[in-house]
Amino acid sequence: MPEPLIYDLGAPGRTGVGMPAPDVPLADLPAGLVRENLPLPELGELEALRHLTRLSQLNHSILTGFYPLGSCTMKYNPIVNEETARLGGFAHAHPLQPAEMMQGSLAVMYHLQEWLKEIGGFAAVSLQPAAGAQGELAGVLMIRAYHASRGETQRNKVLIPDSAHGTNPATSAMSGYRVVEIPSDARGNLDLEALKAECDDTLAALMLTNPNTLGLFEEQVQEAIEAVHAAGGLVYGDGANMNALLGIARPGDLGVDVLHYNLHKTFTTPHGGGGPGSGPVGVAAHLADFLPGPIVGIEEEGSEEMGPVYGWHQPPKSIGRLKAFHGQFGMHVRAFTYILMQGAEGLRSVAEHAVLNGNYLRVKLQGAYKVPYDRVCMHEVVLEGRWADAPDIHALDIAKRLMDFGFHPPTNYFPLIVREALMIEPTETESKEVLDAFVDAMLKIAEEAHTTPELLQQAPHTTKYGRMDEVKAARQLVLCCEIPKEVAVSE
Amino acid sequence: MTFVPHTDSDRQQMLEAIGVKSIADLFSAVPQKFRFPKLNLPAPLTEMEALGELKGIADANESADDLVSFLGAGAYHHYIPAGVDSILRRGEYYTAYTPYQPEISQGTLQAIFEYQSLIVALTGMEVSNASHYDGATALAEAVNMSRAIHRGARNKVILSPGIHPQYRAVVHTYEDGGDLQFVGEDLDLSAGPDALIDLIDEQTGLVCVAYPDFFGRVYDYTKLAEAAHAKGALLAVSANPTALGLLKPPGEMGADIVTGEGQPLGIPLSFGGPYLGILTTRNQYVRQIAGRLVGETVDNRGQRGFVLTLSTREQHIKREKASSNICTNQGLMMLAATTYLSLLGKSGLRQVAESCFHKAHYAAVEISKLKGFGLKFKDAFFHEFVIESPIPAAELNLRLLERGIIGGYDLGNDYKGMQNCVLLAVTELNSKEEIDYLVETLAEVAHA
Numbered sequence: 059m060p061e062p063l064i065y066d067l068g069a070p071g072r073t074g075v076g077m078p079a080p081d082v083p084l085a086d087l088p089a090g091l092v093r094e095n096l097p098l099p100e101l102g103e104l105e106a107l108r109h110l111t112r113l114s115q116l117n118h119s120i121l122t123g124f125y126p127l128g129s130c131t132m133k134y135n136p137i138v139n140e141e142t143a144r145l146g147g148f149a150h151a152h153p154l155q156p157a158e159m160m161q162g163s164l165a166v167m168y169h170l171q172e173w174l175k176e177i178g179g180f181a182a183v184s185l186q187p188a189a190g191a192q193g194e195l196a197g198v199l200m201i202r203a204y205h206a207s208r209g210e211t212q213r214n215k216v217l218i219p220d221s222a223h224g225t226n227p228a229t230s231a232m233s234g235y236r237v238v239e240i241p242s243d244a245r246g247n248l249d250l251e252a253l254k255a256e257c258d259d260t261l262a263a264l265m266l267t268n269p270n271t272l273g274l275f276e277e278q279v280q281e282a283i284e285a286v287h288a289a290g291g292l293v294y295g296d297g298a299n300m301n302a303l304l305g306i307a308r309p310g311d312l313g314v315d316v317l318h319y320n321l322h323k324t325f326t327t328p329h330g331g332g333g334p335g336s337g338p339v340g341v342a343a344h345l346a347d348f349l350p351g352p353i354v355g356i357e358e359e360g361s362e363e364m365g366p367v368y369g370w371h372q373p374p375k376s377i378g379r380l381k382a383f384h385g386q387f388g389m390h391v392r393a394f395t396y397i398l399m400q401g402a403e404g405l406r407s408v409a410e411h412a413v414l415n416g417n418y419l420r421v422k423l424q425g426a427y428k429v430p431y432d433r434v435c436m437h438e439v440v441l442e443g444r445w446a447d448a449p450d451i452h453a454l455d456i457a458k459r460l461m462d463f464g465f466h467p468p469t470n471y472f473p474l475i476v477r478e479a480l481m482i483e484p485t486e487t488e489s490k491e492v493l494d495a496f497v498d499a500m501l502k503i504a505e506e507a508h509t510t511p512e513l514l515q516q517a518p519h520t521t522k523y524g525r526m527d528e529v530k531a532a533r534q535l536v537l538c539c540e541i542p543k544e545v546a547v548s549e
Numbered sequence: 550m551t552f553v554p555h556t557d558s559d560r561q562q563m564l565e566a567i568g569v570k571s572i573a574d575l576f577s578a579v580p581q582k583f584r585f586p587k588l589n590l591p592a593p594l595t596e597m598e599a600l601g602e603l604k605g606i607a608d609a610n611e612s613a614d615d616l617v618s619f620l621g622a623g624a625y626h627h628y629i630p631a632g633v634d635s636i637l638r639r640g641e642y643y644t645a646y647t648p649y650q651p652e653i654s655q656g657t658l659q660a661i662f663e664y665q666s667l668i669v670a671l672t673g674m675e676v677s678n679a680s681h682y683d684g685a686t687a688l689a690e691a692v693n694m695s696r697a698i699h700r701g702a703r704n705k706v707i708l709s710p711g712i713h714p715q716y717r718a719v720v721h722t723y724e725d726g727g728d729l730q731f732v733g734e735d736l737d738l739s740a741g742p743d744a745l746i747d748l749i750d751e752q753t754g755l756v757c758v759a760y761p762d763f764f765g766r767v768y769d770y771t772k773l774a775e776a777a778h779a780k781g782a783l784l785a786v787s788a789n790p791t792a793l794g795l796l797k798p799p800g801e802m803g804a805d806i807v808t809g810e811g812q813p814l815g816i817p818l819s820f821g822g823p824y825l826g827i828l829t830t831r832n833q834y835v836r837q838i839a840g841r842l843v844g845e846t847v848d849n850r851g852q853r854g855f856v857l858t859l860s861t862r863e864q865h866i867k868r869e870k871a872s873s874n875i876c877t878n879q880g881l882m883m884l885a886a887t888t889y890l891s892l893l894g895k896s897g898l899r900q901v902a903e904s905c906f907h908k909a910h911y912a913a914v915e916i917s918k919l920k921g922f923g924l925k926f927k928d929a930f931f932h933e934f935v936i937e938s939p940i941p942a943a944e945l946n947l948r949l950l951e952r953g954i955i956g957g958y959d960l961g962n963d964y965k966g967m968q969n970c971v972l973l974a975v976t977e978l979n980s981k982e983e984i985d986y987l988v989e990t991l992a993e994v995a996h997a
Contacts, residue, residue, distance in 0.1 A: 074894050075892045077901050078977070087903075110887070113660055115641060118650070121640030130646055148607050151819065160611075234727060329646040332877050380722055381719060383623075383624065399594055411572075414563055434569075521653055528856050536844055
């Protein structure tokens with residue numbers, strides 16, 4: 059029995075949380091502007107909370123099971139982060155209070171900026187972008203502003219590898235750039251010759267994800283970056299896969315000019331069922347003046363007794379604001395807490411174990427599954443979910459069957475350059491026992507694909523819901539409950 | 550404090566399986582001269598130490614909780630029922646991701662579907678997306694949507710000067726350098742919506758207004774919508790959802806797109822984020838709306854269920870042809886708003902809205918009785934209003950603060966000639982006693 063919809067619950071006149079009557083004389087409501095109908099549901103408090111609790115139980119989550127969703131870094135989100143972000147001094151801080159009253163918030167932001175600079179090898183950081191995609195937008199807008207400031211407005215194209223996330227081309231197009239796709243070579247690297255052929259004076263930037271979405275470190279990253287720089291272009295680093303690089307290599311050292319971090323991937327802020335993310339951008343010195351602002355700076359140096367005084371600082375050639383106020387501050391507090399608990403050694407250990415786990419799955423699954431680019435991987439491994447001798451089985455069937463074993467499926471059908479791709483990112487917070495259980499399930503499924511393919515094609519079997527009719531959803535659009543009309547506001 | 554569960558023996562077995570001697574051997578593809586940089590970060594803390602450290606830092610803030618606050622200007626101090634956080638704390642919600650696999654994500658999917666429904670009901674519109682980053686970026690997406698709806702024709706966008714200055718700044722960041730021309734921001738602030746009508750022409754694609762506007766004023770935009778439609782333009786309204794508990798929804802005025810900042814719906818101030826972008830439209834524009842949408846369907850067992858739908862609009866399918874690059878929503882904040890609206894319901898939200906309205910009007914009446922003070926505008930308002938003070942707003946706020954009051958927003962920051970103007974917000978959390986204390990203190994400090 060599916061959980062009822064909120065508009066099918068409650069009863070007319072029922073109230074949940076009541077609010078006190080105004081303790082002031084009543085004013086006249088504005089004539090002609092008062093709404094006649096407020097068609098919200100009427101539930102009791104228990105009824106509402108029971109409904110939302112029951113719904114939660116229909117979710118797979120990191121706290122309830124393994125979640126190897128490639129490219130999303132579904133690692134453990136420390137519970138203490140939830141405590142620190144809710145501390146009264148942070149949770150009740152108004153964003154427009156004067157900086158002098160908000161030295162705690164500014165200190166968190168300042169140190170997080172500094173730490174992200176250190177971790178990525180950059181000269182400056184802005185915490186403003188709301189998510190990775192907005193960090194990308196910030197980066198590409200900065201690149202455009204940089205070229206314009208040098209009078210090089212003829213630079214109108216952005217190079218993007220065919221393995222890249224869809225946000226890369228979408229962002230470039232939003233910023234008015236023409237997108238040129240660069241193929242990958244047989245080892246899963248960016249095709250260097252194809253790249254060099256596009257390096258001319260119309261080149262604005264290369265958008266590079268490293269490790270790339272095949273989970274592989276770009277073996278010719280330095281040559282690629284040098285070629286772009288030699289042509290006067292800049293390199294945008296997509297930081298989606300930073301979890302593999304913490305303490306291993308700094309993108310700024312490799313020559314990346316601007317990179318966004320995903321605090322919700324690398325730095326354990328929760329994914330929240332699809333957000334909020336947080337996508338700070340780090341830049342090399344020549345882009346620092348273009349950062350979205352304001353950012354936090356030191357107004358007065360501290361002394362032995364007193365800490366420094368922090369204040370807002372607008373970069374002189376800033377591309378402007380990307381968001382009202384100061385970014386996803388609650389996520390800054392969580393990331394700050396996490397880095398504080400890790401330190402330099404802890405972060406390196408994170409990347410090392412993420413990569414150890416990725417390679418362990420690679421070798422354990424190799425053979426039963428085809429690994430199209432067969433070399434040491436980084437934090438994730440991409441397999442093909444298909445066999446010549448089981449032609450009716452697709453990556454989707456494998457993904458759905460995994461649910462019967464209690465696992466969240468890997469990312470599937472991405473990257474686009476691998477047929478029937480299964481992209482598996484275990485993360486460092488999963489133990490060997492969990493990985494072994496996952497491997498057992500994957501091997502069992504590979505066997506079933508050949509012996510009892512219908513088991514996969516009909517999967518999942520043990521979940522509360524079966525496969526959904528996505529075509530019906532798109533063709534007969536129902537995007538909200540039936541909202542009751544003609545209901546007068548109860549007084 | 551490590552969250553890595555590996556024992557030495559695990560590591561050994563895993564390295565053997567992989568066929569390398571050490572973990573460092575896994576990184577040979579990284580250029581040697583850049584491999585394993587020494588990071589200069591503070592020494593790691595345990596959970597206990599980290600929590601202590603963070604408590605100390607949080608205490609360095611003087612927050613709205615410690616003082617009496619009348620500061621709003623786009624972020625509002627409201628009562629959040631205890632039930633809201635009990636739902637947000639459920640790991641099943643906050644440690645899940647985008648519901649790509651509907652069979653095991655029905656909790657998030659149905660919650661989004663219900664959020665979409667509640668927002669449709671509140672705004673009087675027909676379609677809501679699964680949420681956007683915040684009120685400012687939702688408005689920027691409205692501009693993108695309008696361009697997509699007009700297929701690049703009509704390059705003029707009218708921005709009311711009554712839209713939050715930071716929202717307008719975000720629209721400019723998104724659009725400057727493109728082909729759109731923005732007009733209207735320099736109009737006389739007293740002119741009202743009729744002055745916007747005069748700017749609408751055949752080149753106009755979109756008219757953007759706020760409801761209430763940045764100064765708290767409320768207008769019926771029905772005539773403005775008609776005037777826009779008569780010339781083939783669209784109307785976007787950036788609305789405050791608390792106000793919609795009491796006031797006529799923009800959908801009834803003929804708006805084509807309604808955006809808004811959902812923070813007042815159960816989301817703490819949290820120094821400006823994470824908040825919640827509301828983005829809604831008419832059925833006819835559903836294919837141009839940005840962001841995730843959840844639709845109803847059935848599973849192969851005949852049960853009603855929900856899926857992400859119309860994803861052919863989005864970046865992972867359309868890549869450079871997508872109208873937006875957004876690939877998330879504000880999932881957890883969407884859940885906060887859903888829980889808040891479910892707990893308050895029809896009567897509770899109306900009570901909150903009325904309480905804000907009456908308290909703000911009481912404050913405005915009492916302040917305007919003070920010598921040297923007056924209301925800047927005569928128009929109807931909701932829970933925010935502008936007072937003109939006999940001394941500069943910055944000075945006034947400093948003196949209020951000395952007496953434990955966070956004053957209003959200093960409009961001199963953004964508007965020429967308004968150095969003496971303060972934008973005050975009053976919500977259900979401000980008691981009559983607090984308001985009386987404000988009035989008393991204003992009288993005292995203005996003539997000190």
